[in-house]
Amino acid sequence: MEIFLIDKIVLIVAVFGITLLIALYSTYAERKVAGFIQDRLGPNRAGIFGLLQPLADGVKFFLKEEFIPQNADKVLFILGPSVSMTTALMTSAVIPWGNSLELFDRVISLQITDINIGILYVFAVVSIGVYGIMIGGWASNNKFSLLGALRASSQMISYEIAMGLSIIALIMTTGTLSLGEIVQQQGAPLFGISGASWNIVYQPLGFLLFLICSFAECNRTPFDLPESENELVGGYHTEYSSMKLGFYLFAEYTNMFISSAIMSALYFGGYNFPFMDQLGLPHNVVTILGTLFFFGKIFMFIFLFMWVRWTLPRFRYDQLMRLGWKMLIPLALINIIITGLLIIVFK
Amino acid sequence: MHSLSNRAKVVVKKEMTLMEKIYLPAIFSGMVITIKHFFKKKPTIQYPEQKREFSKVYRGRHILKRDEQGRENCTACGLCAVACPAEAISIVAAERQKGEEHLYREEKYAKTYEINMLRCIFCGLCEEACPKDAVYLTEELAPANFDRSNFIFGKDKLVQPLGTSAHPKTYKPYKK
Numbered sequence: 001m002e003i004f005l006i007d008k009i010v011l012i013v014a015v016f017g018i019t020l021l022i023a024l025y026s027t028y029a030e031r032k033v034a035g036f037i038q039d040r041l042g043p044n045r046a047g048i049f050g051l052l053q054p055l056a057d058g059v060k061f062f063l064k065e066e067f068i069p070q071n072a073d074k075v076l077f078i079l080g081p082s083v084s085m086t087t088a089l090m091t092s093a094v095i096p097w098g099n100s101l102e103l104f105d106r107v108i109s110l111q112i113t114d115i116n117i118g119i120l121y122v123f124a125v126v127s128i129g130v131y132g133i134m135i136g137g138w139a140s141n142n143k144f145s146l147l148g149a150l151r152a153s154s155q156m157i158s159y160e161i162a163m164g165l166s167i168i169a170l171i172m173t174t175g176t177l178s179l180g181e182i183v184q185q186q187g188a189p190l191f192g193i194s195g196a197s198w199n200i201v202y203q204p205l206g207f208l209l210f211l212i213c214s215f216a217e218c219n220r221t222p223f224d225l226p227e228s229e230n231e232l233v234g235g236y237h238t239e240y241s242s243m244k245l246g247f248y249l250f251a252e253y254t255n256m257f258i259s260s261a262i263m264s265a266l267y268f269g270g271y272n273f274p275f276m277d278q279l280g281l282p283h284n285v286v287t288i289l290g291t292l293f294f295f296g297k298i299f300m301f302i303f304l305f306m307w308v309r310w311t312l313p314r315f316r317y318d319q320l321m322r323l324g325w326k327m328l329i330p331l332a333l334i335n336i337i338i339t340g341l342l343i344i345v346f347k
Numbered sequence: 348m349h350s351l352s353n354r355a356k357v358v359v360k361k362e363m364t365l366m367e368k369i370y371l372p373a374i375f376s377g378m379v380i381t382i383k384h385f386f387k388k389k390p391t392i393q394y395p396e397q398k399r400e401f402s403k404v405y406r407g408r409h410i411l412k413r414d415e416q417g418r419e420n421c422t423a424c425g426l427c428a429v430a431c432p433a434e435a436i437s438i439v440a441a442e443r444q445k446g447e448e449h450l451y452r453e454e455k456y457a458k459t460y461e462i463n464m465l466r467c468i469f470c471g472l473c474e475e476a477c478p479k480d481a482v483y484l485t486e487e488l489a490p491a492n493f494d495r496s497n498f499i500f501g502k503d504k505l506v507q508p509l510g511t512s513a514h515p516k517t518y519k520p521y522k523k
Protein backbone atom coordinates (compact mmCIF):
# COMPACT_ATOMS: atom_id res chain seq x y z
CA MET A 1 0.00 0.00 0.00
CA GLU A 2 2.76 2.45 0.99
CA ILE A 3 4.69 1.54 -2.14
CA PHE A 4 1.60 2.17 -4.22
CA LEU A 5 1.19 5.58 -2.58
CA ILE A 6 4.83 6.49 -3.16
CA ASP A 7 4.51 5.49 -6.82
CA LYS A 8 1.47 7.65 -7.26
CA ILE A 9 2.88 10.64 -5.40
CA VAL A 10 6.05 10.54 -7.47
CA LEU A 11 3.94 10.32 -10.62
CA ILE A 12 1.67 13.17 -9.52
CA VAL A 13 4.61 15.44 -8.73
CA ALA A 14 6.25 14.56 -12.04
CA VAL A 15 3.11 15.21 -14.07
CA PHE A 16 2.46 18.43 -12.16
CA GLY A 17 6.00 19.64 -12.75
CA ILE A 18 6.03 18.68 -16.42
CA THR A 19 2.66 20.34 -17.00
CA LEU A 20 3.86 23.57 -15.42
CA LEU A 21 7.16 23.44 -17.29
CA ILE A 22 5.43 22.92 -20.61
CA ALA A 23 2.92 25.67 -19.87
CA LEU A 24 5.84 27.94 -18.98
CA TYR A 25 7.69 27.19 -22.18
CA SER A 26 4.50 27.37 -24.25
CA THR A 27 4.52 31.11 -23.60
CA TYR A 28 8.03 31.22 -25.00
CA ALA A 29 7.10 28.98 -27.93
CA GLU A 30 4.05 31.11 -28.63
CA ARG A 31 6.15 34.25 -28.91
CA LYS A 32 8.76 32.49 -31.00
CA VAL A 33 6.15 31.05 -33.37
CA ALA A 34 4.41 34.41 -33.59
CA GLY A 35 7.72 36.07 -34.35
CA PHE A 36 8.76 33.58 -37.00
CA ILE A 37 5.39 33.66 -38.73
CA GLN A 38 5.54 37.45 -38.79
CA ASP A 39 9.12 37.46 -40.16
CA ARG A 40 10.58 38.43 -36.80
CA LEU A 41 12.88 36.55 -34.45
CA GLY A 42 10.85 36.63 -31.25
CA PRO A 43 12.49 36.86 -27.81
CA ASN A 44 16.23 36.21 -28.18
CA ARG A 45 17.91 38.35 -25.53
CA ALA A 46 17.43 36.45 -22.25
CA GLY A 47 19.81 33.52 -22.43
CA ILE A 48 20.67 31.58 -25.59
CA PHE A 49 17.83 31.97 -28.11
CA GLY A 50 15.92 33.75 -25.34
CA LEU A 51 15.41 30.49 -23.47
CA LEU A 52 15.36 32.25 -20.11
CA GLN A 53 12.56 34.56 -21.22
CA PRO A 54 9.79 32.61 -19.39
CA LEU A 55 11.78 32.88 -16.15
CA ALA A 56 12.22 36.60 -16.65
CA ASP A 57 8.49 36.91 -17.31
CA GLY A 58 7.73 34.91 -14.18
CA VAL A 59 9.97 37.11 -12.03
CA LYS A 60 8.29 40.16 -13.52
CA PHE A 61 4.84 38.77 -12.76
CA PHE A 62 5.79 38.25 -9.12
CA LEU A 63 7.34 41.69 -8.74
CA LYS A 64 4.43 43.61 -10.25
CA GLU A 65 2.06 45.50 -8.00
CA GLU A 66 -0.78 43.38 -6.68
CA PHE A 67 -3.83 45.49 -7.36
CA ILE A 68 -7.43 44.77 -6.38
CA PRO A 69 -10.00 47.37 -7.50
CA GLN A 70 -11.82 49.15 -4.69
CA ASN A 71 -15.29 48.02 -5.69
CA ALA A 72 -14.30 44.47 -6.56
CA ASP A 73 -15.49 41.52 -4.51
CA LYS A 74 -12.19 40.59 -2.88
CA VAL A 75 -12.91 36.94 -2.12
CA LEU A 76 -14.30 36.16 -5.57
CA PHE A 77 -11.59 38.26 -7.20
CA ILE A 78 -8.94 35.99 -5.71
CA LEU A 79 -11.01 32.85 -6.21
CA GLY A 80 -11.33 33.41 -9.98
CA PRO A 81 -7.75 32.74 -11.10
CA SER A 82 -7.36 30.02 -8.45
CA VAL A 83 -10.30 28.09 -9.89
CA SER A 84 -8.98 28.55 -13.43
CA MET A 85 -5.56 27.26 -12.52
CA THR A 86 -6.78 24.38 -10.33
CA THR A 87 -9.18 23.02 -12.93
CA ALA A 88 -6.60 23.41 -15.66
CA LEU A 89 -4.21 21.20 -13.67
CA MET A 90 -6.79 18.64 -12.49
CA THR A 91 -7.46 17.09 -15.89
CA SER A 92 -3.97 15.69 -16.21
CA ALA A 93 -4.84 13.02 -13.62
CA VAL A 94 -6.65 10.72 -16.04
CA ILE A 95 -4.39 11.10 -19.06
CA PRO A 96 -2.34 7.96 -19.77
CA TRP A 97 1.16 9.38 -20.18
CA GLY A 98 2.55 6.02 -21.11
CA ASN A 99 2.09 2.29 -20.83
CA SER A 100 3.44 0.54 -17.74
CA LEU A 101 7.00 0.32 -16.52
CA GLU A 102 8.39 -2.89 -14.93
CA LEU A 103 10.62 -1.59 -12.17
CA PHE A 104 11.72 -3.10 -8.84
CA ASP A 105 9.75 -6.32 -9.49
CA ARG A 106 6.44 -4.58 -9.92
CA VAL A 107 4.39 -2.94 -12.67
CA ILE A 108 3.97 0.82 -12.47
CA SER A 109 1.29 2.35 -14.64
CA LEU A 110 2.16 5.74 -16.07
CA GLN A 111 -1.39 6.94 -15.65
CA ILE A 112 -2.15 8.58 -12.33
CA THR A 113 -5.63 7.07 -12.13
CA ASP A 114 -7.58 5.14 -14.73
CA ILE A 115 -11.12 5.86 -13.59
CA ASN A 116 -13.69 4.12 -15.76
CA ILE A 117 -15.46 7.39 -16.62
CA GLY A 118 -12.26 9.20 -17.61
CA ILE A 119 -13.74 11.21 -20.47
CA LEU A 120 -16.71 12.25 -18.40
CA TYR A 121 -14.33 13.41 -15.67
CA VAL A 122 -12.41 15.50 -18.20
CA PHE A 123 -15.59 17.12 -19.42
CA ALA A 124 -16.78 17.81 -15.89
CA VAL A 125 -13.53 19.47 -14.85
CA VAL A 126 -13.31 21.49 -18.06
CA SER A 127 -16.83 22.79 -17.47
CA ILE A 128 -15.83 23.93 -13.98
CA GLY A 129 -13.02 25.86 -15.63
CA VAL A 130 -15.48 28.36 -17.03
CA TYR A 131 -16.40 29.32 -13.45
CA GLY A 132 -12.90 30.68 -12.98
CA ILE A 133 -13.41 33.07 -15.88
CA MET A 134 -17.01 33.87 -14.94
CA ILE A 135 -16.20 34.57 -11.27
CA GLY A 136 -13.16 36.66 -12.18
CA GLY A 137 -15.09 38.71 -14.71
CA TRP A 138 -18.00 39.23 -12.35
CA ALA A 139 -15.90 40.08 -9.30
CA SER A 140 -13.89 42.73 -11.16
CA ASN A 141 -16.92 45.04 -11.21
CA ASN A 142 -15.97 46.27 -14.66
CA LYS A 143 -18.14 46.16 -17.74
CA PHE A 144 -15.39 44.92 -20.02
CA SER A 145 -14.57 42.10 -17.65
CA LEU A 146 -18.23 41.18 -17.36
CA LEU A 147 -18.70 41.20 -21.13
CA GLY A 148 -15.65 39.02 -21.52
CA ALA A 149 -16.91 36.63 -18.86
CA LEU A 150 -20.36 36.46 -20.48
CA ARG A 151 -18.83 35.72 -23.84
CA ALA A 152 -16.60 33.07 -22.34
CA SER A 153 -19.40 31.26 -20.57
CA SER A 154 -21.84 31.27 -23.47
CA GLN A 155 -19.09 30.22 -25.87
CA MET A 156 -17.96 27.38 -23.62
CA ILE A 157 -21.47 26.10 -23.09
CA SER A 158 -22.23 26.20 -26.82
CA TYR A 159 -19.10 24.40 -27.85
CA GLU A 160 -19.22 21.85 -25.06
CA ILE A 161 -22.37 20.40 -26.64
CA ALA A 162 -20.73 19.89 -30.00
CA MET A 163 -17.63 18.56 -28.27
CA GLY A 164 -19.64 16.09 -26.23
CA LEU A 165 -21.56 14.92 -29.28
CA SER A 166 -18.38 14.40 -31.29
CA ILE A 167 -17.01 12.33 -28.40
CA ILE A 168 -20.18 10.19 -28.28
CA ALA A 169 -19.43 8.87 -31.76
CA LEU A 170 -15.93 7.97 -30.57
CA ILE A 171 -17.27 6.21 -27.49
CA MET A 172 -19.65 4.24 -29.71
CA THR A 173 -16.68 2.80 -31.59
CA THR A 174 -14.51 2.19 -28.52
CA GLY A 175 -17.25 1.05 -26.17
CA THR A 176 -15.55 2.50 -23.10
CA LEU A 177 -15.20 5.83 -21.30
CA SER A 178 -11.87 5.01 -19.73
CA LEU A 179 -9.02 6.91 -21.33
CA GLY A 180 -6.55 4.16 -20.48
CA GLU A 181 -8.60 1.55 -22.32
CA ILE A 182 -9.24 3.82 -25.30
CA VAL A 183 -5.53 4.32 -25.75
CA GLN A 184 -4.82 0.61 -25.26
CA GLN A 185 -7.34 -0.31 -27.96
CA GLN A 186 -5.50 1.94 -30.40
CA GLY A 187 -2.41 -0.24 -29.97
CA ALA A 188 -4.12 -2.92 -32.07
CA PRO A 189 -2.61 -3.63 -35.48
CA LEU A 190 -3.95 -1.93 -38.60
CA PHE A 191 -3.05 -3.52 -41.95
CA GLY A 192 -0.45 -5.56 -40.11
CA ILE A 193 1.23 -2.53 -38.52
CA SER A 194 1.01 -2.79 -34.75
CA GLY A 195 0.14 0.30 -32.74
CA ALA A 196 -1.38 2.09 -35.72
CA SER A 197 -5.09 1.51 -35.22
CA TRP A 198 -5.65 5.15 -34.28
CA ASN A 199 -9.16 6.50 -33.87
CA ILE A 200 -8.51 9.26 -36.41
CA VAL A 201 -8.89 6.53 -39.06
CA TYR A 202 -12.39 5.67 -37.84
CA GLN A 203 -13.49 9.13 -36.76
CA PRO A 204 -12.03 11.76 -39.11
CA LEU A 205 -15.08 14.02 -38.97
CA GLY A 206 -15.38 13.50 -35.22
CA PHE A 207 -11.75 14.53 -34.81
CA LEU A 208 -12.23 17.68 -36.88
CA LEU A 209 -15.23 18.68 -34.77
CA PHE A 210 -13.35 17.89 -31.57
CA LEU A 211 -10.37 19.95 -32.75
CA ILE A 212 -12.51 22.98 -33.56
CA CYS A 213 -14.30 22.68 -30.24
CA SER A 214 -11.06 22.43 -28.29
CA PHE A 215 -9.89 25.64 -29.92
CA ALA A 216 -13.12 27.21 -28.65
CA GLU A 217 -12.80 25.65 -25.19
CA CYS A 218 -9.26 26.92 -24.79
CA ASN A 219 -10.33 30.45 -25.83
CA ARG A 220 -7.73 30.40 -28.55
CA THR A 221 -7.89 32.41 -31.77
CA PRO A 222 -10.11 32.35 -33.82
CA PHE A 223 -12.32 31.84 -30.76
CA ASP A 224 -10.58 34.26 -28.39
CA LEU A 225 -13.59 36.52 -28.00
CA PRO A 226 -13.56 36.43 -24.17
CA GLU A 227 -10.33 38.42 -24.13
CA SER A 228 -10.44 40.15 -27.51
CA GLU A 229 -7.97 42.94 -26.77
CA ASN A 230 -9.23 45.40 -29.31
CA GLU A 231 -12.85 45.36 -28.20
CA LEU A 232 -12.78 44.49 -24.51
CA VAL A 233 -9.40 45.85 -23.34
CA GLY A 234 -8.42 42.48 -21.87
CA GLY A 235 -11.79 40.78 -21.48
CA TYR A 236 -12.32 38.94 -18.21
CA HIS A 237 -8.81 39.69 -16.93
CA THR A 238 -8.87 43.45 -17.57
CA GLU A 239 -8.63 44.30 -13.85
CA TYR A 240 -6.09 41.63 -12.98
CA SER A 241 -2.45 42.31 -12.35
CA SER A 242 0.64 40.57 -11.07
CA MET A 243 0.57 36.80 -10.57
CA LYS A 244 -3.24 36.63 -10.62
CA LEU A 245 -3.10 37.70 -14.25
CA GLY A 246 -0.21 35.28 -14.60
CA PHE A 247 -2.46 32.48 -13.34
CA TYR A 248 -5.12 33.24 -15.95
CA LEU A 249 -2.60 33.30 -18.76
CA PHE A 250 -0.90 30.23 -17.36
CA ALA A 251 -4.22 28.41 -17.12
CA GLU A 252 -4.80 29.09 -20.81
CA TYR A 253 -1.50 27.48 -21.75
CA THR A 254 -2.07 24.59 -19.37
CA ASN A 255 -5.47 24.03 -20.95
CA MET A 256 -3.86 24.06 -24.34
CA PHE A 257 -1.35 21.43 -23.25
CA ILE A 258 -4.01 19.25 -21.65
CA SER A 259 -6.38 19.42 -24.61
CA SER A 260 -3.48 18.60 -26.93
CA ALA A 261 -2.79 15.59 -24.72
CA ILE A 262 -6.43 14.54 -24.80
CA MET A 263 -6.63 14.88 -28.57
CA SER A 264 -3.49 12.81 -29.01
CA ALA A 265 -4.81 10.22 -26.56
CA LEU A 266 -8.31 9.99 -28.03
CA TYR A 267 -7.61 10.24 -31.75
CA PHE A 268 -3.89 9.85 -32.37
CA GLY A 269 -3.10 6.68 -30.49
CA GLY A 270 -1.74 8.20 -27.27
CA TYR A 271 1.52 6.47 -26.44
CA ASN A 272 1.13 3.96 -29.29
CA PHE A 273 3.38 4.33 -32.27
CA PRO A 274 3.62 2.33 -35.50
CA PHE A 275 5.62 -0.94 -35.37
CA MET A 276 5.79 -0.72 -31.56
CA ASP A 277 5.48 -4.50 -31.08
CA GLN A 278 7.35 -5.51 -34.21
CA LEU A 279 10.63 -3.86 -33.19
CA GLY A 280 11.28 -6.58 -30.62
CA LEU A 281 12.45 -4.13 -27.94
CA PRO A 282 12.07 -4.76 -24.19
CA HIS A 283 8.79 -3.64 -22.65
CA ASN A 284 10.28 -0.75 -20.66
CA VAL A 285 12.06 0.69 -23.70
CA VAL A 286 8.85 0.55 -25.71
CA THR A 287 7.04 2.34 -22.88
CA ILE A 288 9.61 5.12 -22.73
CA LEU A 289 9.61 5.46 -26.51
CA GLY A 290 5.81 5.54 -26.41
CA THR A 291 5.83 8.34 -23.84
CA LEU A 292 8.25 10.29 -26.01
CA PHE A 293 5.99 9.72 -29.01
CA PHE A 294 3.03 10.87 -26.96
CA PHE A 295 4.80 14.11 -26.06
CA GLY A 296 5.83 14.52 -29.67
CA LYS A 297 2.19 14.33 -30.70
CA ILE A 298 1.27 16.80 -27.96
CA PHE A 299 3.89 19.27 -29.15
CA MET A 300 2.59 18.94 -32.70
CA PHE A 301 -0.85 19.89 -31.47
CA ILE A 302 0.48 22.80 -29.40
CA PHE A 303 2.27 24.01 -32.50
CA LEU A 304 -0.98 23.65 -34.46
CA PHE A 305 -2.77 25.76 -31.84
CA MET A 306 -0.16 28.50 -32.25
CA TRP A 307 0.04 28.18 -36.01
CA VAL A 308 -3.72 28.69 -36.29
CA ARG A 309 -3.63 31.57 -33.84
CA TRP A 310 -1.18 33.54 -35.95
CA THR A 311 -3.01 32.73 -39.18
CA LEU A 312 -6.70 33.32 -38.61
CA PRO A 313 -8.57 36.45 -37.60
CA ARG A 314 -11.16 36.40 -34.83
CA PHE A 315 -14.79 35.46 -35.41
CA ARG A 316 -17.58 37.92 -34.99
CA TYR A 317 -19.80 36.86 -32.11
CA ASP A 318 -22.84 35.95 -34.24
CA GLN A 319 -20.57 33.94 -36.55
CA LEU A 320 -19.21 32.12 -33.54
CA MET A 321 -22.68 31.19 -32.33
CA ARG A 322 -23.81 30.23 -35.84
CA LEU A 323 -20.80 27.96 -36.27
CA GLY A 324 -21.37 26.34 -32.91
CA TRP A 325 -25.10 25.75 -33.01
CA LYS A 326 -25.98 25.54 -36.68
CA MET A 327 -22.95 23.73 -38.09
CA LEU A 328 -20.95 21.83 -35.50
CA ILE A 329 -23.88 20.37 -33.58
CA PRO A 330 -25.75 19.10 -36.70
CA LEU A 331 -22.50 17.74 -38.08
CA ALA A 332 -21.78 15.98 -34.80
CA LEU A 333 -25.27 14.45 -34.88
CA ILE A 334 -24.77 13.30 -38.48
CA ASN A 335 -21.44 11.82 -37.41
CA ILE A 336 -23.18 9.86 -34.66
CA ILE A 337 -25.76 8.49 -37.13
CA ILE A 338 -23.11 7.49 -39.68
CA THR A 339 -20.99 5.87 -36.99
CA GLY A 340 -24.02 3.97 -35.68
CA LEU A 341 -24.92 2.73 -39.16
CA LEU A 342 -21.36 1.62 -39.86
CA ILE A 343 -21.17 -0.23 -36.53
CA ILE A 344 -24.39 -2.10 -37.39
CA VAL A 345 -23.13 -2.94 -40.89
CA PHE A 346 -19.66 -4.13 -39.87
CA LYS A 347 -20.37 -5.90 -36.59
CA MET B 348 -15.01 57.79 -60.18
CA HIS B 349 -12.03 57.51 -62.45
CA SER B 350 -9.45 55.09 -61.14
CA LEU B 351 -5.98 56.58 -60.69
CA SER B 352 -3.97 53.40 -60.48
CA ASN B 353 -6.10 51.21 -62.80
CA ARG B 354 -5.72 48.44 -60.25
CA ALA B 355 -9.13 48.82 -58.61
CA LYS B 356 -11.17 45.61 -58.50
CA VAL B 357 -14.93 45.60 -58.72
CA VAL B 358 -16.26 43.70 -55.73
CA VAL B 359 -19.00 41.26 -56.62
CA LYS B 360 -21.08 40.02 -53.74
CA LYS B 361 -21.99 36.67 -55.17
CA GLU B 362 -23.32 33.60 -53.43
CA MET B 363 -20.46 31.51 -52.05
CA THR B 364 -19.93 28.03 -53.40
CA LEU B 365 -20.04 25.03 -51.07
CA MET B 366 -16.26 24.80 -50.93
CA GLU B 367 -16.05 28.44 -49.94
CA LYS B 368 -18.77 28.01 -47.34
CA ILE B 369 -16.88 25.20 -45.63
CA TYR B 370 -13.98 27.66 -45.13
CA LEU B 371 -11.53 24.85 -44.39
CA PRO B 372 -9.76 25.00 -47.79
CA ALA B 373 -9.30 28.74 -47.36
CA ILE B 374 -8.04 28.23 -43.80
CA PHE B 375 -5.65 25.57 -45.03
CA SER B 376 -4.23 27.81 -47.78
CA GLY B 377 -3.84 30.59 -45.22
CA MET B 378 -1.89 28.24 -42.97
CA VAL B 379 0.35 27.30 -45.88
CA ILE B 380 1.16 30.99 -46.32
CA THR B 381 2.03 31.48 -42.66
CA ILE B 382 4.20 28.35 -42.53
CA LYS B 383 6.10 29.64 -45.56
CA HIS B 384 6.81 32.81 -43.62
CA PHE B 385 7.84 30.68 -40.64
CA PHE B 386 10.79 29.28 -42.59
CA LYS B 387 11.72 32.50 -44.36
CA LYS B 388 15.01 34.24 -43.65
CA LYS B 389 14.38 37.01 -41.17
CA PRO B 390 15.44 40.55 -42.08
CA THR B 391 16.17 41.46 -38.44
CA ILE B 392 19.37 43.37 -37.68
CA GLN B 393 20.55 42.69 -34.11
CA TYR B 394 20.86 46.39 -33.37
CA PRO B 395 23.42 47.14 -30.69
CA GLU B 396 25.78 44.44 -32.00
CA GLN B 397 25.07 44.88 -35.70
CA LYS B 398 24.44 48.24 -37.27
CA ARG B 399 22.95 48.99 -40.61
CA GLU B 400 25.33 51.13 -42.66
CA PHE B 401 24.22 54.66 -43.28
CA SER B 402 23.82 55.95 -46.78
CA LYS B 403 26.83 57.79 -48.19
CA VAL B 404 24.79 60.98 -48.34
CA TYR B 405 23.23 60.63 -44.89
CA ARG B 406 22.70 63.98 -43.19
CA GLY B 407 23.16 63.85 -39.42
CA ARG B 408 24.26 66.37 -36.82
CA HIS B 409 26.42 69.29 -37.89
CA ILE B 410 30.09 69.99 -37.49
CA LEU B 411 32.06 73.24 -37.86
CA LYS B 412 35.30 72.36 -39.60
CA ARG B 413 38.80 73.54 -38.86
CA ASP B 414 41.51 73.80 -41.52
CA GLU B 415 44.80 71.86 -41.57
CA GLN B 416 46.36 74.25 -39.03
CA GLY B 417 43.47 73.83 -36.63
CA ARG B 418 41.86 77.21 -37.36
CA GLU B 419 38.11 77.57 -37.57
CA ASN B 420 36.89 77.95 -41.13
CA CYS B 421 33.71 79.84 -40.28
CA THR B 422 33.73 83.58 -41.01
CA ALA B 423 30.21 84.23 -39.72
CA CYS B 424 28.97 85.35 -43.13
CA GLY B 425 25.48 84.19 -42.22
CA LEU B 426 24.71 82.48 -45.51
CA CYS B 427 23.84 79.25 -43.72
CA ALA B 428 21.42 81.08 -41.45
CA VAL B 429 19.79 82.70 -44.49
CA ALA B 430 19.61 79.40 -46.35
CA CYS B 431 18.10 77.56 -43.41
CA PRO B 432 14.39 76.94 -44.13
CA ALA B 433 13.70 76.12 -40.49
CA GLU B 434 15.52 79.19 -39.15
CA ALA B 435 17.47 77.04 -36.79
CA ILE B 436 20.84 78.77 -37.03
CA SER B 437 21.79 81.96 -35.25
CA ILE B 438 25.22 83.54 -35.42
CA VAL B 439 26.92 86.38 -33.62
CA ALA B 440 30.01 87.63 -35.45
CA ALA B 441 33.13 89.14 -33.95
CA GLU B 442 36.43 90.59 -35.20
CA ARG B 443 39.60 88.59 -34.81
CA GLN B 444 42.03 90.28 -32.37
CA LYS B 445 45.78 90.33 -32.56
CA GLY B 446 47.22 87.04 -31.37
CA GLU B 447 44.18 85.00 -32.36
CA GLU B 448 45.45 84.13 -35.83
CA HIS B 449 46.04 80.55 -34.81
CA LEU B 450 42.37 80.22 -33.80
CA TYR B 451 40.46 81.73 -36.70
CA ARG B 452 41.39 81.57 -40.36
CA GLU B 453 40.02 84.98 -41.40
CA GLU B 454 39.56 88.38 -39.80
CA LYS B 455 35.93 87.76 -38.92
CA TYR B 456 34.71 84.76 -36.96
CA ALA B 457 31.59 83.44 -35.25
CA LYS B 458 31.53 84.37 -31.58
CA THR B 459 28.49 82.22 -31.07
CA TYR B 460 27.17 79.73 -33.54
CA GLU B 461 23.98 78.00 -32.35
CA ILE B 462 21.84 75.41 -34.08
CA ASN B 463 18.51 74.54 -32.54
CA MET B 464 18.33 70.80 -33.11
CA LEU B 465 14.60 70.78 -32.44
CA ARG B 466 14.03 73.15 -35.34
CA CYS B 467 16.63 71.71 -37.69
CA ILE B 468 15.20 69.47 -40.40
CA PHE B 469 18.59 68.16 -41.54
CA CYS B 470 18.00 69.29 -45.10
CA GLY B 471 21.67 70.12 -45.63
CA LEU B 472 21.05 73.52 -47.22
CA CYS B 473 23.51 75.15 -44.78
CA GLU B 474 26.19 72.78 -46.02
CA GLU B 475 25.40 73.76 -49.60
CA ALA B 476 25.29 77.47 -48.82
CA CYS B 477 28.61 77.62 -46.96
CA PRO B 478 31.32 79.26 -49.13
CA LYS B 479 34.12 78.51 -46.63
CA ASP B 480 33.80 74.74 -46.25
CA ALA B 481 32.91 75.33 -42.60
CA VAL B 482 29.62 73.61 -41.88
CA TYR B 483 29.02 69.95 -42.73
CA LEU B 484 26.43 67.39 -41.78
CA THR B 485 28.05 64.23 -40.40
CA GLU B 486 26.81 60.65 -40.15
CA GLU B 487 26.36 61.11 -36.43
CA LEU B 488 22.81 61.06 -35.03
CA ALA B 489 21.63 64.04 -33.03
CA PRO B 490 21.39 62.53 -29.52
CA ALA B 491 18.23 62.55 -27.43
CA ASN B 492 17.92 64.67 -24.33
CA PHE B 493 15.55 65.34 -21.45
CA ASP B 494 15.71 69.14 -21.60
CA ARG B 495 14.69 71.35 -24.50
CA SER B 496 17.46 73.85 -23.74
CA ASN B 497 20.05 71.12 -24.29
CA PHE B 498 18.97 70.84 -27.90
CA ILE B 499 20.46 74.22 -28.73
CA PHE B 500 23.95 73.20 -29.81
CA GLY B 501 26.55 75.91 -29.37
CA LYS B 502 30.12 76.03 -30.58
CA ASP B 503 31.19 73.72 -27.75
CA LYS B 504 29.32 70.87 -29.39
CA LEU B 505 29.61 71.87 -33.03
CA VAL B 506 33.25 72.78 -33.61
CA GLN B 507 35.48 69.95 -34.69
CA PRO B 508 37.79 68.99 -31.79
CA LEU B 509 41.44 69.84 -32.27
CA GLY B 510 43.69 67.17 -33.68
CA THR B 511 41.01 65.46 -35.79
CA SER B 512 41.11 66.07 -39.49
CA ALA B 513 39.19 63.33 -41.24
CA HIS B 514 36.92 63.74 -44.19
CA PRO B 515 33.82 65.64 -42.99
CA LYS B 516 31.42 62.81 -43.86
CA THR B 517 33.24 60.04 -42.09
CA TYR B 518 34.24 62.17 -39.14
CA LYS B 519 32.73 60.80 -35.91
CA PRO B 520 33.04 63.28 -33.02
CA TYR B 521 31.71 60.97 -30.26
CA LYS B 522 33.80 57.91 -31.06
CA LYS B 523 36.96 57.51 -29.06
